[in-house]
Amino acid sequence: xxxxxxxxxxxxxxxxxxxxxxxxxxxxxxxxxxxxxxxxxxxxxxxxxxxxxxxxxxxxxxxxxxxxxxxxxxxxxxxxxxxxxxxxxxxxxxxxxxxxxxxxxxxxxxxxxxxxxxxxxxxxxxxxxxxxxxxxxxxxxxxxxxxxxxxxxxxxxxxxxxxxxxxxxxxxxxxxxxxxxxxxxxxxxxxxxxxxxxxxxxxxxxxxxxxxxxxxxxxxxxxxxxxxxxxxxxxxxxxxxxxxxxxxxxxxxxxxxxxxxxxxxxxxxxxxxxxxxxxxxxx
Amino acid sequence: xxxxxxxxxxxxxxxxxxxxxxxxxxxxxxxxxxxxxxxxxxxxxxxxxxxxxxxxxxxxxxxxxxxxxxxxxxxxxxxxxxxxxxxxxxxxxxxxxxxxxxxxxxxxxxxxxxxxxxxxxxxxxxxxxxxxxxxxxxxxxxxxxxxxxxxxxxxxxxxxxxxxxxxxxxxxxx
Ligand SMILES: Cc1cc2nc3c(=O)[nH]c(=O)nc-3n(C[C@H](O)[C@H](O)[C@H](O)COP(=O)(O)OP(=O)(O)OC[C@H]3O[C@@H](n4cnc5c(N)ncnc54)[C@H](O)[C@@H]3O)c2cc1C
Ligand code: FES
Ligand code: FES
Numbered sequence: 001x002x003x004x005x006x007x008x009x010x011x012x013x014x015x016x017x018x019x020x021x022x023x024x025x026x027x028x029x030x031x032x033x034x035x036x037x038x039x040x041x042x043x044x045x046x047x048x049x050x051x052x053x054x055x056x057x058x059x060x061x062x063x064x065x066x067x068x069x070x071x072x073x074x075x076x077x078x079x080x081x082x083x084x085x086x087x088x089x090x091x092x093x094x095x096x097x098x099x100x101x102x103x104x105x106x107x108x109x110x111x112x113x114x115x116x117x118x119x120x121x122x123x124x125x126x127x128x129x130x131x132x133x134x135x136x137x138x139x140x141x142x143x144x145x146x147x148x149x150x151x152x153x154x155x156x157x158x159x160x161x162x163x164x165x166x167x168x169x170x171x172x173x174x175x176x177x178x179x180x181x182x183x184x185x186x187x188x189x190x191x192x193x194x195x196x197x198x199x200x201x202x203x204x205x206x207x208x209x210x211x212x213x214x215x216x217x218x219x220x221x222x223x224x225x226x227x228x229x230x231x232x233x234x235x236x237x238x239x240x241x242x243x244x245x246x247x248x249x250x251x252x253x254x255x256x257x258x259x260x261x262x263x264x265x266x267x268x269x270x271x272x273x274x275x276x277x278x279x280x281x282x283x
Numbered sequence: 284x285x286x287x288x289x290x291x292x293x294x295x296x297x298x299x300x301x302x303x304x305x306x307x308x309x310x311x312x313x314x315x316x317x318x319x320x321x322x323x324x325x326x327x328x329x330x331x332x333x334x335x336x337x338x339x340x341x342x343x344x345x346x347x348x349x350x351x352x353x354x355x356x357x358x359x360x361x362x363x364x365x366x367x368x369x370x371x372x373x374x375x376x377x378x379x380x381x382x383x384x385x386x387x388x389x390x391x392x393x394x395x396x397x398x399x400x401x402x403x404x405x406x407x408x409x410x411x412x413x414x415x416x417x418x419x420x421x422x423x424x425x426x427x428x429x430x431x432x433x434x435x436x437x438x439x440x441x442x443x444x445x446x447x448x449x450x451x452x453x454x455x456x457x
Contacts, residue, residue, distance in 0.1 A: 001324055002303060003303040004303065005301065005302075005303055006302055008285060008302030008346070010348075031346075034345065034349075035344055038326065038343075038344045038345070039325055039326045039344065041303075042305075042324055042343070043324060051302065051346075053346075053348075053349065055349065079338070102414065103413045103415075104339060104392065104395065104396070104411060105329060105332055105339045105341045105414045106326070106344075106414060108335075108339060108340055109340055109341075109344065109345065189410070189413035190327065190414055
């Protein structure tokens with residue numbers, strides 16, 4: 001099927017995009033990589049009257065260092081995220097997770113900002129962003145504001161981005177020298193996560209000194225496994241210690257049951273994958 | 284209507300298109316390049332894969348207006364002077380197709396893969412074509428074909444993925 005009719009604009013600055021959003025009102029939709037939006041339009045699950053294509057805005061693309069932060073433009077593609085040296089050095093977890101997203105063609109077009117704004121509970125980039133305490137810079141009619149990851153993801157497909165606003169940047173603290181692992185469980189290649197665990201840990205002389213863990217698809221939003229994080233601190237990174245701490249991984253989660261897995265099984269997966277992710281990150 | 288100017292398989296085209304027109308529709312219905320096929324409604328199958336400014340994309344998931352000012356390479360632009368591209372030749376030689384529906388996308392994605400990684404392992408090939416579904420072959424001969432093409436396209440032994448199509452390469456099995 002093909003999409004219903006719409007008008008199309010391709011602004012070249014964020015200000016022009018905001019003006020287009022204001023003029024388009026409710027019926028306008030932002031187009032980033034289009035890898036979630038175009039399938040939705042083709043299936044006619046949405047029929048916006050105006051598409052605002054963000055691909056012509058250079059200021060939204062690329063990765064840069066800013067003091068103790070690494071700043072990623074919302075329109076940076078998955079492909080560019082996986083190849084970026086600054087991210088490799090300071091924010092390895094987001095790179096690890098991005099490698100598991102979809103397939104090469106989708107990664108060539110899809111963007112970090114688009115994936116996070118879409119906020120699919122099974123999407124792979126929200127849990128790492130939460131684990132990494134990322135900040136989200138949102139531009140709107142009254143200027144820009146910054147939202148912490150913990151406040152950004154509100155519900156299934158719902159974020160703190162309001163009407164007339166757009167996500168411009170994702171700012172990550174530096175985790176230089178931390179180990180990272182994204183452990184994704186799905187049935188076939190190219191499929192979405194049934195459950196996945198994003199873990200990054202700092203190991204000093206065999207002992208875990210800090211840990212950050214985020215869970216994918218264990219609720220409508222990504223979830224931090226805080227009790228596992230605190231149980232790991234001060235432990236030597238042995239298989240036994242890690243597996244024991246990982247037993248608390250499903251605490252505070254509310255996973256759905258669907259054709260892929262029941263909620264009990266998702267809780268089981270969260271524990272097992274947390275153990276694997278932390279061990280790999282610490283190794 | 285939006286005016287677009289796009290280079291497709293080496294020729295420049297100018298057209299008025301509806302913004303909602305998908306790139307794959309433009310290629311097939313306007314330019315008559317039916318070598319690129321549509322296999323699904325969900326962006327999963329990869330049959331429609333083309334290169335947009337040198338990177339593989341699913342042309343059902345890009346708007347034609349977004350290709351304005353860009354270069355598109357389709358399966359129809361691979362052959363040069365009557366010679367198949369080494370990847371096409373390898374698919375032929377290794378019997379890497381049965382019904383052939385997935386083949387245009389498989390070949391375009393496999394060329395993209397070798398551009399990225401000229402000497403992939405079997406596992407890397409399987410992951411490199413994970414966005415392309417084949418309902419017939421079980422993938423075995425597709426993987427073999429990509430290995431074969433990789434060995435023939437290695438620097439020194441034959442041309443590189445994209446630019447190499449201009450040169451000729453001996454076909455006919457290993
Ligand atoms: C076959 C297939 C498999 C996939 N598998 C996975 C997977 O395994 N894991 C995974 O995580 N994802 C997967 N995806 C989704 C992929 O990651 C998409 O790239 C992503 O979900 C959306 O990013 P996009 O840039 O394409 O956004 P688009 O599709 O362009 O936009 C998505 C939504 O976000 C809004 N939006 C986009 N940018 C902004 C912005 N800057 N500010 C405010 N709102 C914005 C849009 O209006 C739209 O509502 C898959 C997609 C496909 C087609
Ligand atoms: S037609 Fe199936 S991915 Fe494009
Ligand atoms: S040969 Fe028939 S789908 Fe691949």
